[in-house]
Amino acid sequence: MHFGAELMRQADVLASFTEDPPRITRRYLSPQHRQAGNYLIALMREAGMSAGFDALGNVVGRYASDGSQGPVVMTGSHQDSVRNAGKYDGVFGILTAVACVRDLHQRGKRLPYALEIVAFGDEEGVRFGATMTGSRAMAGTFDAACLDLADDDGVTMREALRTFGGDPDGWRDLDRRGGNVVAYVESHIEQGPVLLNENLPVGVVTGIAGTTRLRVAVHGQAGHAGTVPMGSRRDALAAACEMVLAVEHHCGTRPDLVGTVGRMSVLPGAINVIPQDAEFTVDLRSTTDTARRAAAQALVARFADIAKRRGVSVAATEFFAANAARCDPALKEALAASVAEQGIPLRELPSGAGHDAMVFPPVCPTAMLFVRCGNSGISHHPDETMTAADAEVATSVLLHFLEHYAPPRPDAREARELDGLA
Amino acid sequence: MHFGAELMRQADVLASFTEDPPRITRRYLSPQHRQAGNYLIALMREAGMSAGFDALGNVVGRYASDGSQGPVVMTGSHQDSVRNAGKYDGVFGILTAVACVRDLHQRGKRLPYALEIVAFGDEEGVRFGATMTGSRAMAGTFDAACLDLADDDGVTMREALRTFGGDPDGWRDLDRRGGNVVAYVESHIEQGPVLLNENLPVGVVTGIAGTTRLRVAVHGQAGHAGTVPMGSRRDALAAACEMVLAVEHHCGTRPDLVGTVGRMSVLPGAINVIPQDAEFTVDLRSTTDTARRAAAQALVARFADIAKRRGVSVAATEFFAANAARCDPALKEALAASVAEQGIPLRELPSGAGHDAMVFPPVCPTAMLFVRCGNSGISHHPDETMTAADAEVATSVLLHFLEHYAPPRPDAREARELDGLA
Numbered sequence: 001m002h003f004g005a006e007l008m009r010q011a012d013v014l015a016s017f018t019e020d021p022p023r024i025t026r027r028y029l030s031p032q033h034r035q036a037g038n039y040l041i042a043l044m045r046e047a048g049m050s051a052g053f054d055a056l057g058n059v060v061g062r063y064a065s066d067g068s069q070g071p072v073v074m075t076g077s078h079q080d081s082v083r084n085a086g087k088y089d090g091v092f093g094i095l096t097a098v099a100c101v102r103d104l105h106q107r108g109k110r111l112p113y114a115l116e117i118v119a120f121g122d123e124e125g126v127r128f129g130a131t132m133t134g135s136r137a138m139a140g141t142f143d144a145a146c147l148d149l150a151d152d153d154g155v156t157m158r159e160a161l162r163t164f165g166g167d168p169d170g171w172r173d174l175d176r177r178g179g180n181v182v183a184y185v186e187s188h189i190e191q192g193p194v195l196l197n198e199n200l201p202v203g204v205v206t207g208i209a210g211t212t213r214l215r216v217a218v219h220g221q222a223g224h225a226g227t228v229p230m231g232s233r234r235d236a237l238a239a240a241c242e243m244v245l246a247v248e249h250h251c252g253t254r255p256d257l258v259g260t261v262g263r264m265s266v267l268p269g270a271i272n273v274i275p276q277d278a279e280f281t282v283d284l285r286s287t288t289d290t291a292r293r294a295a296a297q298a299l300v301a302r303f304a305d306i307a308k309r310r311g312v313s314v315a316a317t318e319f320f321a322a323n324a325a326r327c328d329p330a331l332k333e334a335l336a337a338s339v340a341e342q343g344i345p346l347r348e349l350p351s352g353a354g355h356d357a358m359v360f361p362p363v364c365p366t367a368m369l370f371v372r373c374g375n376s377g378i379s380h381h382p383d384e385t386m387t388a389a390d391a392e393v394a395t396s397v398l399l400h401f402l403e404h405y406a407p408p409r410p411d412a413r414e415a416r417e418l419d420g421l422a
Numbered sequence: 423m424h425f426g427a428e429l430m431r432q433a434d435v436l437a438s439f440t441e442d443p444p445r446i447t448r449r450y451l452s453p454q455h456r457q458a459g460n461y462l463i464a465l466m467r468e469a470g471m472s473a474g475f476d477a478l479g480n481v482v483g484r485y486a487s488d489g490s491q492g493p494v495v496m497t498g499s500h501q502d503s504v505r506n507a508g509k510y511d512g513v514f515g516i517l518t519a520v521a522c523v524r525d526l527h528q529r530g531k532r533l534p535y536a537l538e539i540v541a542f543g544d545e546e547g548v549r550f551g552a553t554m555t556g557s558r559a560m561a562g563t564f565d566a567a568c569l570d571l572a573d574d575d576g577v578t579m580r581e582a583l584r585t586f587g588g589d590p591d592g593w594r595d596l597d598r599r600g601g602n603v604v605a606y607v608e609s610h611i612e613q614g615p616v617l618l619n620e621n622l623p624v625g626v627v628t629g630i631a632g633t634t635r636l637r638v639a640v641h642g643q644a645g646h647a648g649t650v651p652m653g654s655r656r657d658a659l660a661a662a663c664e665m666v667l668a669v670e671h672h673c674g675t676r677p678d679l680v681g682t683v684g685r686m687s688v689l690p691g692a693i694n695v696i697p698q699d700a701e702f703t704v705d706l707r708s709t710t711d712t713a714r715r716a717a718a719q720a721l722v723a724r725f726a727d728i729a730k731r732r733g734v735s736v737a738a739t740e741f742f743a744a745n746a747a748r749c750d751p752a753l754k755e756a757l758a759a760s761v762a763e764q765g766i767p768l769r770e771l772p773s774g775a776g777h778d779a780m781v782f783p784p785v786c787p788t789a790m791l792f793v794r795c796g797n798s799g800i801s802h803h804p805d806e807t808m809t810a811a812d813a814e815v816a817t818s819v820l821l822h823f824l825e826h827y828a829p830p831r832p833d834a835r836e837a838r839e840l841d842g843l844a
Contacts, residue, residue, distance in 0.1 A: 192649025209648055213693060224801055225682035225705045226631055226774025227614025230674040232799075237683055238670045241663035248660045252652040260647035261659055262693045264686055264700075271635060271684045271703045273802070278686075281693045283647045352648025377654075379646055380695070 003099045004392030010095050013039060014079075015087045023382065024085045027151075028122035028133070029057055029160040036079050040119050043098050048105030049117070055170025057121035057161065058134040063101045066110035071182040071407045074116045074364075075398075078123030078134070078356055086384020092371065093187045094119045096391065100399040113182065113407045120356050127151045127160075135356035137174040139363050144171070176363050182407045183331055183367070184360040187398055189386055190370040191353050193377030201393040203347035204335045205368035208358040209258075209285035210324035212296045216243065216303060220312040222268060222276035233274055234311045237266050240278035243314075246302045247282055250295060257286045257295055258352055282316075287324045287350040325358035328365030335367050338400040342393055353379075369397060425521045426814030432517050435461060436501075437509045445804065446507045449573075450544035450555070451479055451582040458501050462541050465520050470527030471539070477592025479543035479583065480556045485523045488532035493604040493829045496538045496786075497820075500545030500556070500778055508806020514793065515609045516541045518813065522821040535604065535829045542778050549573045549582075557778035559596040561785050566593070598785050604829045605753055605789070606782040609820055611808055612792040613775050615799030623815040625769040626757045627790035630780040631680075631707035632746035634718045638665065638725060642734040644690060644698035655696055656733045659688050662700035665736075668724045669704055672717060679708045679717055680774055704738075709746045709772040747780035750787030757789050760822035764815055775801075791819060 017035040019025045026032045037059045044051035044061030051061035059079065065071075077093025097117045104111070118134070125131035128149040136142045147158040147168050158168040190196075195203050220236035244261045251259035260283045267277040282299065286292035300316045307314035336346050351368060360366040371394040374385035439457040441447045448454045459481045466473035466483035473483035481501065487493075499515025519539040526533070540556070547553035550571040558564045569580040569590050580590040612618075617625050642658035666683045673681035682705045689699040704721065708714035722738045729736035758768050773790060782788040793816040796807035 190649065191646050192651075193645075193654050194649075194651065197654070211648070221798060221800075222803065223615075223799065224613045224775055225684060226633070226680065226707045226776070227612065227616075227801070228680070228774070228799060229614075229616065230670070230680055232615050232619070235670070235682075237686060238666060241666040244660060244663040245667070248652070248657070258648060258650070258652055260657075260694070260696055262647060262688070262695050262697060263691050264659060264688045266684070266686045269685050272682070272705050273684050274682055275684060283694050285648045352650075353646055354648070376643065377645065377650060378643075379649070381644065 001388060001392050003096070003395040004388035007092070007095050007099060007391040007395065008388045010043065011087045011091055014091050024081055024087065025083045026079065026081045027127040028080050029127065029157070029164045033057065033080065033121060034164065037119065040079065040094060040098070044101070044117065047098050047102035049101055053166065054174060055167040056134055056137055056174060057164050057166045059119035061098070061117045063104070063115040064110065065114040066112055070113045071180050072114045072116055073402070073405065073407070074118060074181055074184045075186060076118035076120065077186050077188055078120040080122050080124050080126070082124050082126055082380045084382060086379055086381055088189045088384060088386050089191065089379055090123060090188070092189055092386065092391070096187045096395045096398055099395050100402055103399060111402060115402065123356055128157045131354065132356055132359055135359045137171045138176045139359040140175040140177045141359060141362065142171045181364045183365050183405065184357060184363065185331065185335070185367050185369070185398070185401065186355060186357040187369045187371060187394055188355055189379060189384070190373045190377065191379035192373065194349050195347065195370060195372040196374065196377055198347060200344060200347050201372050201390040202339055202344060202397055203349045203370045204332055204339060205327055205351045205370055206332070206348045207287040207324055207326040208351045208355060208368070209287050210289050210292050211320065211322045211354070212284045212292055212318060213320040214282040214296065214300070214316050215319050216240070216280050216282060216314060216316045218243070218278045218307065218312055218314050220276055220310070221274070223274040225272040225274060228274060235274050236278040236312055237275035239306055239310045239312045239314070240264065240280055242306050243303050244280065246306065247299060250299055250302070251284070254291065254295070256288055256350065257284070257291055259284045259295065285352050287326070289323050292324070322354070325361055325366065327367045331365050331367035334405055335369055335397070335401055338397045338404065341400050342397055344393070369394060423810060423814050424525070425518070425817040426810030429514070429517050429521060429813040429817065430810045432465065433509045433513055436513050446503055446509065447505045448501065448503045449549040450502050451549070451579070451586045451588070455479060455502065455543060456586065459541065462501065462516060462520070466539065469520050469524035471523055475588065476596060477589040478556055478559055478596060479586050479588045481541035483520070483539045485526070485537040486532065487536040488534055492535045493602050494536045494538055495824070495827065495829070496540060496603055496606045497608060498540035498542065499608050499610055500542040502544050502546050502548070504546050504548055504802045506804060508801055508803055510611045510806060510808050511613065511801055512545060512610070514611055514808065514813070518609045518817045518820055521817050522824055525821060533824060537824065545778055550579045553776065554778055554781055557781045559593045560598045561781040562597040562599045563781060563784065564593045603786045605787050605827065606779060606785065607753065607757070607789050607791070607820070607823065608777060608779040609791045609793060609816055610777055611801060611806070612795045612799065613801035614795065616771050617769065617792060617794040618796065618799055620769060622766060622769050623794050623812040624761055624766060624819055625771045625792045626754055626761060627749055627773045627792055628754070628770045629709040629746055629748040630773040630777055630790070631709050632711050632714050633742065633744045633776065634706045634714055634740060635742040636704040636718065636722070636738050637741050638662070638702050638704060638736060638738045640665070640700045640729065640734055640736050642698055642732070643696070645696040647694040647696060650696060657696050658700040658734055659697035661728055661732045661734045661736070662686065662702055664728050665725050666702065668728065669721060672721055672724070673706070676713070676717070678710055678772065679706070679713055681706045681717065707774050709748070711745050714746070744776065747783055747788065749789045753787050753789035756827055757791055757819070757823055760819045760826065763822050764819055766815070791816060
């Protein structure tokens with residue numbers, strides 16, 4: 001095995017940079033972020049790259065091209081984690097790319113483009129509540145208001161950046177739009193069971209799902225559990241349960257759509273009192289924005305029907321929405337060719353989870369490779385697993401892609417850029 | 423108006439004996455229990471009764487019979503309240519009886535039995551978690567283990583009784599079985615909407631529902647809300663919602679059965695995570711024990727079917743059960759005659775809520791009068807209401823009943839007691 005075993009070992013090292021051992025929690029701008037960053041910088045330098053932290057705490061490594069003025073290909077993923085995380089979410093996408101560069105470097109091989117590997121400081125958004133701040137800065141969509149968000153201890157992102165040694169005002173200089181970046185490609189564990197169920201080590205991502213989140217409040221009438229006849233009840237929980245099943249049914253009978261009710265609370269919440277209020281969340285995802293919006297609309301209408309029939313009231317509020325990001329057809333095809341080269345059947349699949357890749361389309365064509373996740377596809381959990389064998393395959397695919405990727409000629413790039421302005 | 427306005431005023435005074443003004447909370451053996459008891463003792467004495475606290479803090483008033491060796495009729499209700507209670511639950515049943523005695527006393531009228539009015543110290547069980555301890559002691563079903571139950575501050579019932587001036591070991595002497603008690607009759611607000619919906623001030627209770635309570639735990643599999651296809655999910659909350667609707671449907675399509683899911687909790691409870699665990703309670707009530715037991719059995723089987731189909735596991739545990747208490751036909755008939763005397767159509771209805779009356783059958787025949795509850799029948803809540811006009815009617819009904827009730831002859835009583843031994 002050329003890459004796999006070493007990658008697993010490196011992931012174990014990164015797992016040791018945690019705020020709450022034996023669990024893994026590594027938040028943006030924590031001391032453990034710095035430790036992990038220093039480790040990655042060392043790995044990158046050993047692999048023949050120049051590397052360092054940027055103004056927002058992203059680690060950026062650069063493997064120079066075979067010419068001095070070549071275009072740039074970017075890859076990488078995030079170094080930060082959720083609370084009580086697994087070992088591979090994010091981290092794998094960084095390590096697999098560094099392994100490719102090390103291999104190229106050992107062979108003395110340069111590419112017709114500069115390859116940059118980024119370990120994004122903040123994708124999960126656990127500390128300050130704003131997600132993908134590192135990649136957004138590079139995509140020109142960083143919201144400076146984020147800098148004033150505070151963590152649980154009241155420390156703002158701005159203060160934390162200064163303590164970390166970063167530069168809160170430096171985000172403007174990180175914008176890579178128009179900067180000769182021709183592709184962004186990210187490897188990531190699937191965080192779901194599709195590849196596992198189909199016995200495939202890797203798959204090519206078609207697009208990253210957009211998300212709509214609703215908060216739904218049902219208001220009925222409290223009453224004594226023993227004294228109000230069934231026919232006279234306006235039970236907020238029973239109504240909410242019917243709505244939950246409506247979400248499940250609606251999403252389960254349409255392709256490319258998932259819907260989840262992850263939270264549910266009931267008031268007054270006493271054994272012998274008919275619920276007066278029930279509140280729940282709905283998380284809808286689809287790689288097709290129209291399908292997602294139609295589902296949200298249909299469900300809100302369905303909730304109203306259910307509420308009306310039951311004599312309760314319902315209020316559904318959309319509190320978050322993000323559009324889907326489609327992967328670039330040509331890059332997808334190139335990744336597919338590299339998968340085929342490993343003798344693996346092609347499986348294209350959407351990404352239901354958000355990733356740094358989804359903010360890159362304003363910069364350049366974007367693609368993603370998914371790697372099989374063990375344990376039924378569990379992620380964001382200590383039970384998240386992947387195998388050294390799959391890490392080997394995925395790294396071989398990425399390396400093949402990087403070695404065979406031909407950047408478009410400058411005139412084609414210009415055409416694309418003009419196209420983008422139209 | 424002879425009784426109503428004064429009763430409402432007295433209920434207002436009792437409401438002022440509260441642990442957390444402006445809300446009403448009066449727990450067993452609290453200083454406010456003592457204040458309320460002293461107020462009731464004064465009312466009873468003014469009404470021509472002897473009165474005092476017993477060993478467990480119940481207030482017992484006695485209106486002597488027209489003969490020295492007559493039988494005893496008992497009435498009353500509880501002085502304690504839930505947290506943030508209404509003004510009439512329990513309290514009304516005490517005040518209406520005292521008003522009857524005051525009227526008899528003013529007319530110089532004695533009855534062919536001694537009338538005892540009890541203000542039970544502890545029906546709701548808020549402080550120590552054991553319900554109806556006062557009435558259970560009188561019915562010979564007091565569980566001495568209750569004395570070691572502690573409140574939120576770690577004070578045991580035994581200690582609280584001593585502080586109150588009671589006698590923790592005195593419960594044995596309160597047992598009224600075989601003590602010449604020939605009837606127990608309790609007036610109580612309905613705590614439901616039946617009389618309100620039918621525009622009736624009072625109704626005669628057929629029986630007090632028995633209760634079965636289940637705790638149901640559903641265990642599925644957590645997963646990322648975006649990455650697990652709908653068909654691969656084992657969503658604990660969706661399964662629980664189907665079970666909640668099964669409870670509603672089952673109880674809604676059978677007579678004399680109500681079922682309530684009052685609590686529901688979800689883990690991990692994150693917007694973007696498929697629920698791994700859902701736990702909820704079921705409260706089933708019926709005046710027919712066989713119907714209630716059959717419902718519990720059928721629902722547990724239905725839960726298992728739902729769980730099996732969805733690939734989740736379910737565990738349902740019965741954690742509380744109490745049998746129904748049937749009201750005595752002869753007493754019911756006598757109450758019905760007193761209702762008719764007021765020109766009010768007879769409405770018989772079950773009591774879904776538990777009451778002190780339900781523990782009295784080991785002592786004597788038992789009956790209850792329900793009084794209309796306003797505000798859609800809301801109770802255990804500050805919005806609980808009743809009108810002075812209904813208080814007037816209900817008190818007139820009780821007074822008529824008391825004046826016309828003829829205790830069974832001693833030989834008939836003996837026959838009944840022998841019957842009870844068979």
